[in-house]
Amino acid sequence: MEIGVIGTGYVGLVQGVILSEFGMNVTCMDVSEDKINKLNCGEIPIYEPGLKEMLSKNFQAKRINFTTNIKSVVEKSEIIFIAVGTPSNEDGSTDLNYVRDVARDISKYINGYKVIVIKSTVPVGTSNLIKELISDELKKRDFNIDFDIVSNPEFLREGKALKDCMNPDRIIIGSESEKAKTIMKNVYDVFNINQTPFVFTNLETAEMIKYASNSFLAVKISFINELALLSEKVGADIQVIARAMGMDGRISSKFLHAGPGYGGSCFPKDTKAIVDVGNKNKEEMFVINAAIKANEKQKQKMVQKIALNINENGNLKNKIIGILGLSFKPETDDMRDAPSIDIIEGLVRAGAKIQAFCPEGMKEAKWRLEHVNKSVKYMNDEYEVAKDADAIVIITEWAQFRAMDLKKIRENMKDSYFFDLRNVYSKKREIMMTDFKYFGTGI
Ligand code: NAD
Secondary structure (H helix, E strand, C coil): CEEEEECCCHHHHHHHHHHHHCCCEEEEECCCHHHHHHHHCCCCCCCCCCHHHHHHHHHHCCCEEEECCHHHHHHHCCEEEECCCCCECCCCCECCHHHHHHHHHHHHHCCCCEEEEECCCCCCCHHHHHHHHHHHHHHHCCCCCCEEEEECCCCCCCCCHHHHHHCCCCEEEECCCHHHHHHHHHHHHHHCCCCCCEEEECHHHHHHHHHHHHHHHHHHHHHHHHHHHHHHHHCCCHHHHHHHHHCCCCCCCCCCCCCCCCCCCCHHHHHHHHHHHHHHCCCCCHHHHHHHHHHHHHHHHHHHHHHHHHCCCCCCCCCEEEEECCCCCCCCCCCCCCHHHHHHHHHHHCCCEEEEECCCCHHHHHHHCHHHHHHEEECCCHHHHHCCCCEEEECCCCHHHCCCCHHHHHHHCCCCEEEECCCCCCCCCHHHHHCCEEECCCC
């Protein structure tokens, strides 16, 4: 089976590599020459555990290849996955320009029946828009070719993308065409070793499932974060509360970890997008809107907590703050909407100098934080971060920060503030009580 994947980012690359791993012939296309050149030289443009090894095996076996030439991909592929970015516009609506560009390109080069699969997260109604766009272009050229549109949203988590893609909890196939549904089932059946359930539905429902799922998780995070703020004030322990809540089968323990706020390339933009769709349809999304506001507040609360504990007037002039973890979560280099950006900006505004380290996020951080780069130094490890620092702040819980040599960290520091925004350590741990001024989140 010849498969084309258009957009070779976190989603497209992982999808392409996995399809090739299960024996399909895959061509991944991207407009970024730099990305495609790197991939053709065996270099991976993103950090995703296990991806490099799986890619190089299939690349050598010639089951996957990379190109910037969309014409060749459209012409030879029976199934075309669209996995380009769908970022937010300033007003929170979704920028569909990349998806539209691809649709126009497909309409130019389509040469026979194709299943066009929208993997990008797109607002409800987009799949139909794409169908109309392609049909209109074909009509203009008086070209009569059959094609079907499928909405097949992706649920992978960065850092666990290969596992998630190979063992999804469910496979959503939205389409009006029985033929396309069968073709898609055949594709997924090849690697559906664990008998993952399929949900066959229409385009609109498939599109909404993705937003409903991400918004629900964002609400859950904002909910526990808000309770964490209250717990701190009333002497309760959010970790015990979350554990007890999670024991209730109706609630589940997942996504109940208090922290500095959600970030990444999906939750912030997808929550804003569904609110925008609500507004356009005159249905205000009160709950999701509240989650967005609570998330913004959470990041600012972290800045206040750090600043006000170090200095009661919140001024951090001449203070050095060591930041551990910049990526929006561990095991990824993705810095899109990472809470670290807002927190660092806030600390710099309060006058602090920052020393930061992240195992994979620093390359991205350097340009995303360019506007404050005069106040930010990037270090080689956690012990360098601690050098002469007044405070350490764990923003992202990379595994290597879980068993640091805390004696050495303290010896390197000037003062002893330790802000553990992910509750990696315990305030009851002896060294935290004796050597540090320890602050967790919601405890
Ligand atoms: P990404 O930015 O990593 O990758 C998108 C790629 O598309 C880029 O490499 C870009 O150069 C390419 N591109 C843009 N216009 C193009 C065009 N006209 N032709 C060919 N290539 C083009 O984005 P991503 O994180 O992979 O996300 C892609 C989509 O999947 C988004 O809609 C996102 O919301 C959704 N999604 C992402 C995740 C995730 O964890 N990253 C999970 C589920 C769904």
